[in-house]
Amino acid sequence: MENIKIVLPDIPNLDKWDVYLANGGFEGAKKAFSKTPDEIIDIVKKSGLRGRGGAAFLTGLKWSFMPKTTDKPKYLCVNGDESEPGSFKDRQIFEYNPFQLIEGILITCYAIGANVAYLYIRGEYHKWIKLMQKALDEAYSHGYIGSRMKDTFGIDFSCDIYIHKGAGAYICGEESSLMNSIEGIRPYPRVKPPFPAQKGLWGNPTTINNVETITNVPVIINKGWEWYSSIGAQKHPGTLLFGVSGHVNKPGVYELPTGILLTDLIYNYAGGVPNNKKIKCVIPGGSSMPPLRGDKIEGVKMDAESLKEVGSAIGTGGVIVMDEDTNLVKVLARITKFYYHESCGQCTPCREGTGWMLKTLNRILRDEGTSEDLDLLISVANNIEGNTVCALGDAAAWPVKFMIDRFRDEFEKYVKRNVVIPVPNKVHSMRETAIPLEGIKK
Numbered sequence: 001m002e003n004i005k006i007v008l009p010d011i012p013n014l015d016k017w018d019v020y021l022a023n024g025g026f027e028g029a030k031k032a033f034s035k036t037p038d039e040i041i042d043i044v045k046k047s048g049l050r051g052r053g054g055a056a057f058l059t060g061l062k063w064s065f066m067p068k069t070t071d072k073p074k075y076l077c078v079n080g081d082e083s084e085p086g087s088f089k090d091r092q093i094f095e096y097n098p099f100q101l102i103e104g105i106l107i108t109c110y111a112i113g114a115n116v117a118y119l120y121i122r123g124e125y126h127k128w129i130k131l132m133q134k135a136l137d138e139a140y141s142h143g144y145i146g147s148r149m150k151d152t153f154g155i156d157f158s159c160d161i162y163i164h165k166g167a168g169a170y171i172c173g174e175e176s177s178l179m180n181s182i183e184g185i186r187p188y189p190r191v192k193p194p195f196p197a198q199k200g201l202w203g204n205p206t207t208i209n210n211v212e213t214i215t216n217v218p219v220i221i222n223k224g225w226e227w228y229s230s231i232g233a234q235k236h237p238g239t240l241l242f243g244v245s246g247h248v249n250k251p252g253v254y255e256l257p258t259g260i261l262l263t264d265l266i267y268n269y270a271g272g273v274p275n276n277k278k279i280k281c282v283i284p285g286g287s288s289m290p291p292l293r294g295d296k297i298e299g300v301k302m303d304a305e306s307l308k309e310v311g312s313a314i315g316t317g318g319v320i321v322m323d324e325d326t327n328l329v330k331v332l333a334r335i336t337k338f339y340y341h342e343s344c345g346q347c348t349p350c351r352e353g354t355g356w357m358l359k360t361l362n363r364i365l366r367d368e369g370t371s372e373d374l375d376l377l378i379s380v381a382n383n384i385e386g387n388t389v390c391a392l393g394d395a396a397a398w399p400v401k402f403m404i405d406r407f408r409d410e411f412e413k414y415v416k417r418n419v420v421i422p423v424p425n426k427v428h429s430m431r432e433t434a435i436p437l438e439g440i441k442k
Helices: 017-022 027-033 037-047 059-064 090-096 098-112 126-141 149-153 175-183 211-223 225-229 262-269 304-309 328-342 348-365 371-384 392-406 408-417
Strands: 075-080 116-122 160-166 206-210 239-246 252-257 279-283 318-323
Touching (some): 027 098, 037 225, 075 098, 075 175, 206 211, 262 279, 262 318, 371 392, 392 408
Parallel strands (some): 239 318
């Protein structure tokens, strides 16, 4: 498979202004500004670009939801919160290709009719916030952002871009929580409908896209939707940033066409498993996605449709590999602890359910669990899934539900391996009134 790179091309110092311009920087924006917003949306629709934040929704279709005529201001929110375990791709764009992200924001704002964009980055990302602010300042100084855009591009359009620092809560990655966070109120998820395109930031129409999604846009405009749609999987075209972590020899972020074999990604790009151990489990798209058994990954392709067919999802492309020695009970307890800690507490099933799942898993880890606890865990997970305002409930429930379902044998071994047979109170058992214990001779 040809190694095409769209988001992180192999160009040294691409984060430098002159280098970016010398390599076709802002040519996509210039082409976009020569077209109508509807033409831009149509190109992105035809390209088949799908969101890279987890849901894989069609980007052009999302843009078309923005009202054409309204007296209200429109906004773009670019989601760079990225806080799910196993997901660490967006920061690569902040560091190595910030101007393409900026160019993508300008094109997107032009297409949806927004004059203000907020780039949401979690507060702990001090390094990447500084790098992005530096890039924004440079673009402003050259007149590529803000009121001087009219002189630079010769169009009656201007756009301002602001970085908003998140407080480091996982829930802020959910789009409606993100908007509440920007508004300065508690980031509880909002009930939908209304959707952001109807009622978003401060009640105004808003589009929310992931950082990687937006960074694809300039290249689509520059090279055409036909070129883009020919890359990778037919129904999920383009490239993806796969963040590979866990038991691999070369963990990191790999940009590869969608539809690549999971085994190819692990063994040929990420260097295989240390000491050639077997793979026990792979989570293909971040910790919330349903895991796959290691003996079932042969032939699995990394795109939204293919992973759906095998009972998982592409998520954020964060691939977590676990070898044959991994204790999956401990892994599941660790994942559940994360979601318990990060639950915002607004919805009872999530607030209470994540806690009960963690308590049950801890009981199993203390060798006090039974097979009934496994059924209890699945029952609790089923009562969380689909019963919360936002998808964090599902994110907490799926690892428990699918990990136990697909590795039931391992969990059963765990709860049975150290079954402690109660030592009978011999004195008590010899009493006439005591119920005789089977196999205990008086």
